Amino acid sequence: MVRRTGRRPGNPDTREAILAAARSAFAEKGYDGASIRAIATGAGVDPALVHHYFGTKDKLFLATMNSPIDPIDIITEATDGDRDEIGVRFVRAFLRMWDGPRGAAAVALLRSVVGTEWTTKLFREFIITQVLRRAVPRLGLDPAEASLRVTLAASHLVGLAMARYVIKVEPLASVPSETLVAAIGPTVQRYLTEDLPGVFPEA
Amino acid sequence: MVRRTGRRPGNPDTREAILAAARSAFAEKGYDGASIRAIATGAGVDPALVHHYFGTKDKLFLATMNSPIDPIDIITEATDGDRDEIGVRFVRAFLRMWDGPRGAAAVALLRSVVGTEWTTKLFREFIITQVLRRAVPRLGLDPAEASLRVTLAASHLVGLAMARYVIKVEPLASVPSETLVAAIGPTVQRYLTEDLPGVFPEA
CATH class of the missing domain: 1.10.357.10 (Tetracycline Repressor, domain 2)
Known part of the structure; x- marks a missing residue:
């Protein structure tokens, strides 16, 4: 469930919260071990929202790295x-x-x-x-x-x-x-x- | 003049003081701009002591870098x-x-x-x-x-x-x-x- 207040689609805090959760999940468990579900839980959002913001797990990972290029x-x-x-x-x-x-x-x-x-x-x-x-x-x-x-x-x-x-x-x-x-x-x-x-x- | 107390030959503090002064001198003025005399002044020791500890300016620079090799x-x-x-x-x-x-x-x-x-x-x-x-x-x-x-x-x-x-x-x-x-x-x-x-x- 996406909460009505606080982190919502379009809220930059939500995006940052997902990135922060993803960064620590990828660093801790590696790419394969870090699931979108666990990252969403870490950020306090619905997994669908992670896909909404970042598309695939690959794209989320590139965003986590601040990669200037794919x-x-x-x-x-x-x-x-x-x-x-x-x-x-x-x-x-x-x-x-x-x-x-x-x-x-x-x-x-x-x-x-x-x-x-x-x-x-x-x-x-x-x-x-x-x-x-x-x-x-x-x-x-x-x-x-x-x-x-x-x-x-x-x-x-x-x-x-x-x-x-x-x-x-x-x-x-x-x-x-x-x-x-x-x-x-x-x-x-x-x-x-x-x-x-x-x-x-x-x- | 080398002071009788405090930093003396054989004193590890002296060596560290010279390295610290050299590090900031090299970083600030570059290799050519940093003189042994100015480094000695920065460390509060006689220039002869810098040569005694480190030999040449090249060797002092390598020590400053913690270079594992020449x-x-x-x-x-x-x-x-x-x-x-x-x-x-x-x-x-x-x-x-x-x-x-x-x-x-x-x-x-x-x-x-x-x-x-x-x-x-x-x-x-x-x-x-x-x-x-x-x-x-x-x-x-x-x-x-x-x-x-x-x-x-x-x-x-x-x-x-x-x-x-x-x-x-x-x-x-x-x-x-x-x-x-x-x-x-x-x-x-x-x-x-x-x-x-x-x-x-x-x-």
Whole structure:
């Protein structure tokens, strides 16, 4: 039952209460262990209201993280075209997000991620559920190799974001993004689609 | 003049006072702007005592950062041998440090680096003065290209450390280090020594 007074649809307090309950549920129990029902109970609202405000559990989780982007959008853009250029498109889409209006939110997210154990755990859940589980299947990789290939690429991109947008070390912080696309695109391509001797058994 | 009572050589308070004064001086004025004399004054000790405790300004700065390693040691190891294997040796030396007894201190450093503006600034100074200025010339790269080449490689390694040791995302967190050497070594090699079309003008 939605109460008539206090937290109602359209009330910003309700939205915040759901986010706060979701944040602690995801941090405590992980993505899979945190149910919409339990989150609703924690926020003192009806589960239907959680769906009303946030849609799916994935979308609620992205909102909880203050994620400036749904990773699936970057993967969709990267996979839309010639497979030999997936690395270049991936880096380009990634940098466009950081250089755009949502970049400041991304910096805040990255800073918060390593601040405490529980924010780190939330970010790990984010990588597992939103990147590896939800977005990666669209890449069409060998399932036995996909997770290591994608985490290799992701580790590079997280480090690039750290160096360019958080630590701001020169000249990396100021070079045009297309310079970085030319440098790092082939690396991401290699990690995602090429033979990696010594990493996977030869075909 | 060293005071007879209170802060004396061998007194841990003296060491801590020097570190605290150095930390705020480096954060406020940068590495070049912070003089040993001003740090000594800030700590209420004689400048000779700063040298006695910490040796050079570089060593004092590394101590201020709680750096678990002197970057020059990793570069020395990477450059000791066949130039075609510099990337592989670089990644191996880097991972050995993180997997060793100083790994926990390195995780603490990386967490603290992005916590606040001033720790971020200290880390930027660390990269500029200890990695780019002091260690990189030993790589024997074209000076016009060295800084971008090295920051490309460093961004990947910082991201690898984040993903493997801080966020601990699988399977990256658990694969043997030699698997990562095989995957990432060629990337570092390419960034440091190979042609990078679209990044630098063709020779």
